[in-house]
Amino acid sequence: MNENKNIDQEKQFPWNDGVKQEEYSIKNQIEELLLMAGNEDKEGMKRLLKHMENIGFYEMPCSGGNHLAKTGGLAEHSLNVTRYALSLLNAWYEEPYISQWTDSVIVCGLLHDLGKCGQFQKPGYVPNIVKDGRPTKADPVQKYKQSESKPFKVNPDLLNVPHEIRSVTIINEYIALTEEEYHAILYHNGLYGPLYREINGKETALYMILHFADMWCSRIVEEGDDNAECDIN
Numbered sequence: 001m002n003e004n005k006n007i008d009q010e011k012q013f014p015w016n017d018g019v020k021q022e023e024y025s026i027k028n029q030i031e032e033l034l035l036m037a038g039n040e041d042k043e044g045m046k047r048l049l050k051h052m053e054n055i056g057f058y059e060m061p062c063s064g065g066n067h068l069a070k071t072g073g074l075a076e077h078s079l080n081v082t083r084y085a086l087s088l089l090n091a092w093y094e095e096p097y098i099s100q101w102t103d104s105v106i107v108c109g110l111l112h113d114l115g116k117c118g119q120f121q122k123p124g125y126v127p128n129i130v131k132d133g134r135p136t137k138a139d140p141v142q143k144y145k146q147s148e149s150k151p152f153k154v155n156p157d158l159l160n161v162p163h164e165i166r167s168v169t170i171i172n173e174y175i176a177l178t179e180e181e182y183h184a185i186l187y188h189n190g191l192y193g194p195l196y197r198e199i200n201g202k203e204t205a206l207y208m209i210l211h212f213a214d215m216w217c218s219r220i221v222e223e224g225d226d227n228a229e230c231d232i233n
């Protein structure tokens, strides 16, 4: 009885990956939220979701050695930021503004770091392989392993383009961001990002909600190692 109910529920969600599961995966939640928020251009959003899968959004780490430096960290972080950003929206606004801005907050929260997936068919992060001990007379071959303190590194094959710029570029190939969404994602690192000289005095409500939620998640919720080299959010 219960099993049939589960199968019926899955049928209601065409974006479900079809894998029978006891709880909604992070991927399911992200896809459901984005299809809901992007319902004005569902086809564009579906193509973006497919592209996210292709460029490894659900496997990518969120940083090299700081917050959520693990497989799947980027998707987890994106969902965290969205949750906290929605909390801020609900704490600081009343209706009708909450309803008006919910879709934008979801789009910004879930997609602000899409550029961390890389670009031009090159992943944003690759495993950080380091020397494992020294060769000895008995075993003269140098061994290598994935670093434990910094398991990933920014892909050295990519030219240096800030991830916030990659994010808006990739997203706009599939869906049309509003001007406010574009601005919020572009500046989401605030004074910690490369565009810090441009944002002072030009802040918007959406930008601040995204920036604060992103900072809160990367610095508090996801508990980065303070001693690690700090990747930007």
Ligand SMILES: [Fe+2]
Pocket (backbone or CB within 6 Å): 112, 113, 163, 164, 188, 189, 232, 233
């Ligand atoms: Fe970021």
Ligand SMILES: [Fe+2]
Pocket (backbone or CB within 6 Å): 077, 081, 112, 113, 214, 218, 233
């Ligand atoms: Fe982020």
